Amino acid sequence: MAGIDLRSTAFDDGAFIPRRHSKEGENVSPPLSWSGVPDGTAELLLVCEDPDAPSGTFLHWLVTGIDPTSDGVEAGRTPRGGTPMTNGYGERGWGGPLPPPGDKAHRYFFRLHALPEPVSLEDGAGADAVRAAVADRRLASGTLQGLYQR
Numbered sequence: 001m002a003g004i005d006l007r008s009t010a011f012d013d014g015a016f017i018p019r020r021h022s023k024e025g026e027n028v029s030p031p032l033s034w035s036g037v038p039d040g041t042a043e044l045l046l047v048c049e050d051p052d053a054p055s056g057t058f059l060h061w062l063v064t065g066i067d068p069t070s071d072g073v074e075a076g077r078t079p080r081g082g083t084p085m086t087n088g089y090g091e092r093g094w095g096g097p098l099p100p101p102g103d104k105a106h107r108y109f110f111r112l113h114a115l116p117e118p119v120s121l122e123d124g125a126g127a128d129a130v131r132a133a134v135a136d137r138r139l140a141s142g143t144l145q146g147l148y149q150r
Helices: 127-134
Strands: 005-007 032-035 043-050 058-066 106-115 140-148
Touching: 005 106, 005 140, 032 106, 043 127, 058 127
Parallel strands: none
Antiparallel strands: 005 032, 043 058, 043 106, 106 140
């Protein structure tokens, strides 16, 4: 499977996500840019999840229907053509990191998937449902990992 190069000007892969993007900060989604979306992509799907959450993998951001010709999104915005879905906090759109105080740093995986046809997900779908929906459909994907600790 081909790879999409997914980056942020707010933090490097494997580095700490600035407080501004957390629930205890301004709760503003980080800026992202990407390249390497393959021909034949009908839509992009963006997801951010925390596999270290005490209750299981927590969904922080899910955006479906992103324009495959787009190459990024500014901080605090929805990617062009995208539909923000309900996150694990029960809110639509971005819900920043807020791990329990004293936990070791949690990992936040931002994943961008290139899909050959639109995916159908119910609003409020959890991280497991998202993974299952794109598992065998991806033309390409890219991952950016950030850390956050309180």
